[in-house]
Amino acid sequence: MEVDLNVLTEQWMGNSFSVKSVVRIIKGPRELSTSYETTCPSFTFTVRGSGELRLNQHAYELLPGKVIHSNAGMRLKAWNTGDEEFECYRVLYLPEARESHKDNCMYKHYELEIGFNPQIFSTLDKMNNISHRGDIPSGFQVKVLVYDLLGKMFAAARSLRTSEHRTIVEDSVAYLHLHFQEPHSLFSLASRYQLSPKYFAEIFYKDMGISPINYLINYRMKFAEKLLLTTNASIREIGRSVGYADPYQFSKMFKKHMGVAPSEFKSSALSSSG
Structure with a gap:
């Protein structure tokens, strides 16, 4: 450490x-x-x-x-x-x-x-x-x-x-982009670099202006937003595709970060396009 x-x-x-x-x-x-x-x-x-x-x-x-x-x-x-x-x-x-x-x-x-x-x-x-x-x-x-x-x-x-921390943060961001559908914790992410969770969170926040877990959630929500706009997949399917097996948890997280529930977001987008 x-x-x-x-x-x-x-x-x-x-x-x-x-x-x-x-x-x-x-x-x-x-x-x-x-x-x-x-x-x-x-x-x-x-x-x-x-x-x-x-x-x-x-x-x-x-x-x-x-x-x-x-x-x-x-x-x-x-x-x-x-x-x-x-x-x-x-x-x-x-x-x-x-x-x-x-x-x-x-x-x-x-x-x-x-x-x-x-x-x-x-x-x-x-x-x-x-x-x-x-x-x-x-x-x-x-x-x-x-x-x-x-x-x-x-x-x-x-x-x-x-210099080393910038490389670590860049690598962790790339890793999250590739594995955003998988479960992650602050401990598991920090362990990849043999750092304590607190220290890893500090260097990530200093470079990115956001915590590692919130960055992951935001990335998932943006991907889910794209799927809601461009596919006919169900809320459950979209939730699973971005790492949430529980559709209720996905809907709750989406509403917290996007301001509206996934169903409302999709309905609003369809109304606007119609």
């Missing part, structure tokens, strides 16, 4: 934290890293190569263009799954809140797609170099750079999602 970027950004604006360390890790082909229990949250940015990160029973791919956030108290195991060197940066931090909150991003594990972004790698390299100095001014500089990093990271993820 995708994490909500608006919620994530808002929480980071209100969260207090201190940077524990910034480390650069290089592993040889198929090399296994040490397995341990995490004591603080962290971000992992893959620079090159491919690997796998396991947090308890949850597995994440380590690839350039992906960021993995892990929380404290998890069994972490990571290794290079490729035949070339693997390189990544890890930014470890400590939340300053005394108690964890289940809905707070600092206490969750998740993945963000950010695409290839040299500016982010440059910021990480600078953070890594400065953090090794170990003095107070350097610590302040690193924290400033963390905010810069988060800004670039969220902007990249948002830009990538905008």
Whole structure:
């Protein structure tokens, strides 16, 4: 499931934290890293190569263009799954809140797609170099750079999602046009794209100005309107042809969206043409 970027950004604006360390890790082909229990949250940015990160029973791919956030108290195991060197940066931090909150991003594990972004790698390299100095001014500089990093990271993820979401919405519209006679639910539509129903509804509405289910109903009603005007099919037959086995439900839905019952609509159309 995708994490909500608006919620994530808002929480980071209100969260207090201190940077524990910034480390650069290089592993040889198929090399296994040490397995341990995490004591603080962290971000992992893959620079090159491919690997796998396991947090308890949850597995994440380590690839350039992906960021993995892990929380404290998890069994972490990571290794290079490729035949070339693997390189990544890890930014470890400590939340300053005394108690964890289940809905707070600092206490969750998740993945963000950010695409290839040299500016982010440059910021990480600078953070890594400065953090090794170990003095107070350097610590302040690193924290400033963390905010810069988060800004670039969220902007990249948002830009990538905008493009991906447009593709998802276009695909879902085409799918509904081809399968409008079949039963659909918000859950089944969202599941096609491995999104939560709420998130899928949000991106669909943002792009189309209407909810997915209402879009489907409107499309069905327009098709039914065409059949009422151009065929001698019964109300029951037309209802079935647009996905309603129950003629009463079809008539009720048609009247709700078109303002008149199907029979009245047909009679009115015939009178006007006569």
